[in-house]
Amino acid sequence: MSSEASPRVGIVMGSKSDWDTMKHCRDMLAEFGIAADCRVLSAHRTPHAAAEWAETAEDRGLEVIVAAAGGAAHLAGVMAAHTVLPVLGVPMSAWSLDGLDSLLSTAQMPRGIPVGTLAIGKAGAVNAALLAVSILATKEPALRDKLKEYRKAQTESILEQKLD
Ligand code: RP5
Numbered sequence: 001m002s003s004e005a006s007p008r009v010g011i012v013m014g015s016k017s018d019w020d021t022m023k024h025c026r027d028m029l030a031e032f033g034i035a036a037d038c039r040v041l042s043a044h045r046t047p048h049a050a051a052e053w054a055e056t057a058e059d060r061g062l063e064v065i066v067a068a069a070g071g072a073a074h075l076a077g078v079m080a081a082h083t084v085l086p087v088l089g090v091p092m093s094a095w096s097l098d099g100l101d102s103l104l105s106t107a108q109m110p111r112g113i114p115v116g117t118l119a120i121g122k123a124g125a126v127n128a129a130l131l132a133v134s135i136l137a138t139k140e141p142a143l144r145d146k147l148k149e150y151r152k153a154q155t156e157s158i159l160e161q162k163l164d
Contacts, residue, residue: 006035006061007035007036007037007060007061007062008034008035008036008061008062008063008064008136009029009034009035009036009037009062009063009064009065009066009129009132009136010036010037010038010039010053010057010062010064010065010066011025011026011036011037011038011039011065011066011068012038012039012040012041012050012053012065012066012067012068012075012079013038013039013040013041013067013068013069013075013092014040014041014042014043014044014045014068014069014070014073014075014092015040015042015069015070016040018040018068018069018070018092019038019040021068021090021092021093021121021122021125022038022066022068022090022125024122024125024126024129025066025068025090025125025126025128025129026038026129027129028125028126028129028130029129029132029133031150032129032133032143032146032147032150033146034129034132034133034136036066037060037062039053041053041075042069042075043069043074043075043077043078044072044074047078050075050078050079051078051081051082054078054079054080054081054082054083055082055083057083057085058083058084058085062085063085063086063135063136064085064086064087064088064132064135064136065079065083065085065086065087065088066087066088066089066090066128066129066132067079067087067088067089067090067115068089068090068091068092068124068125068128069089069091069092069102069106070091070092070093070094070095070099070101070102071092071094071095071096071101071102071105072101072105073089073091073092073094073101073102073103073105073106074105075089076088076089076090076106076115076117077089077105077106077109077113077115079115080109080113080114080115081113086116086135087114087115087116088115088116088117088118088128088131088132089106089107089115089116089117089118090106090117090118090119090121090124090125090128091103091105091106091107091117091118091119091120091121091124092120092121093120093121098120099120099121100120102120103117103120116131118131130147130150133146133147134147
């Protein structure tokens with residue numbers, strides 16, 4: 001399936017070193033024909049640019065933001081602080097603690113500013129895309145049908161698996 005021309009999902013990450021993981025999010029969205037605006041922005045290294053990107057996301061046509069960061073992973077929270085668009089956080093397994101630090105700092109948001117937090121690493125990146133599609137599909141029957149087809153194909157491929 002080809003991607004739409006206008007990005008509907010923003011994928012933002014704290015470092016280019018996160019891209020090997022987060023490109024799986026971009027690729028899964030593309031399977032559903034959803035284009036993504038992918039950027040490196042950091043809550044700590046580029047704080048003003050990160051805030052501005054989040055503040056203008058709605059006007060640029062984005063409907064969901066996926067934010068990935070590792071370590072003291074504040075990027076998803078900073079996004080959520082600057083927009084009312086749904087923000088999905090993906091904790092990166094960074095340089096220590098196998099990503100547990102990232103998971104906790106992404107998930108433990110204060111009351112009033114929510115971040116929907118996914119699993120650490122590739123599973124979270126892929127599931128963030130699928131959850132973004134679910135959000136976009138709430139009022140789009142065609143997109144919802146594609147999600148049902150995806151689930152059906154996944155179920156069938158697992159039931160067909162043979163072991164030696
Ligand atoms: C975080 O620190 C990034 O999101 C990345 O996961 C981690 C390491 O960044 P680099 O030192 O590789 O730029 O801010």
